[in-house]
Amino acid sequence: MNFDQIIEKRRAVNFFDTEKDVDESLLKKIILEAGNAPSSYNLQPWKLKIIRTPEQKEALRKLAFDQPKVTEAPVTLMVLADRDGWKEGNPTMEKVFADFVKAGKMQEEQREWFAGARQALYGRDAEAAQAFANKNSSLFAMSLMFSATANGLESHPMDGFDHEGVRKEFNIPDNYWIPMLIAIGYLKPGAQIYPKGWRQSFEEIILD
Ligand SMILES: Cc1cc2nc3c(=O)[nH]c(=O)nc-3n(C[C@H](O)[C@H](O)[C@H](O)COP(=O)(O)O)c2cc1C
Secondary structure (H helix, E strand, O other): OOHHHHHHHOOEOOOEOOOOOOOHHHHHHHHHHHOOOOOHHHOOOEEEEEEOOHHHHHHHHHHOOOOOHHHHOOEEEEEEEEOOOOOOOOHHHHHHHHHHHHOOOOOHHHHHHHHHHHHHHHOOOHHHHHHHHHHHHHHHHHHHHHHHHHOOOEEEEEOOOOHHHHHHHOOOOOOEEEEEEEEEEOEOOOOOOOOOOOOOOHHHHOOO
């Protein structure tokens, strides 16, 4: 499938085949592919919680305004955006810095400079840290959906859920925001996908 086909084929699908599971290795493949998404300083401030068991799905559906796709899709991915992902000591940040040093892109002595740059950009207030986490994780989320399509799967992003309720139910630590849930699976046989909704024209997208 080329990119034009992926763009055309990806839709927020409401009806999933409840009889067809998503193979574990395929799920792993789309997650690893999506991990190639770009991020600020390559900091990759995202994690996923995989919701797969009937009990987890029931609990999540109750907190997601009873959206049927949460239990009908074989898997729902909970995208987690790490508001602390820019901080010193954050394990992913430390790996990124070590990788920069190894690749000769930064020197060990630049640690303080790098910490200062991150602090200025993402640590100046709570809004900056929230924006950092959400923008990067949403690029990862989009990549997940494109990768799902490219691998023959359907998806559906959702922000219709009780954020704090989900945090509590699934013991999500405070440093994570949950930008969206993504149901993943196969289209229910015979189900119709609604016609694609209106999109802005080129002229409408461009702000003069
Ligand atoms: C961040 C985000 C949150 C969304 N939340 C929901 C949701 O909770 N429930 C729902 O039915 N659709 C949800 N949608 C799906 C949108 O309605 C859908 O993507 C949009 O209408 C365009 O349709 P398409 O994806 O099929 O092109 C969400 C989409 C995004 C990107």
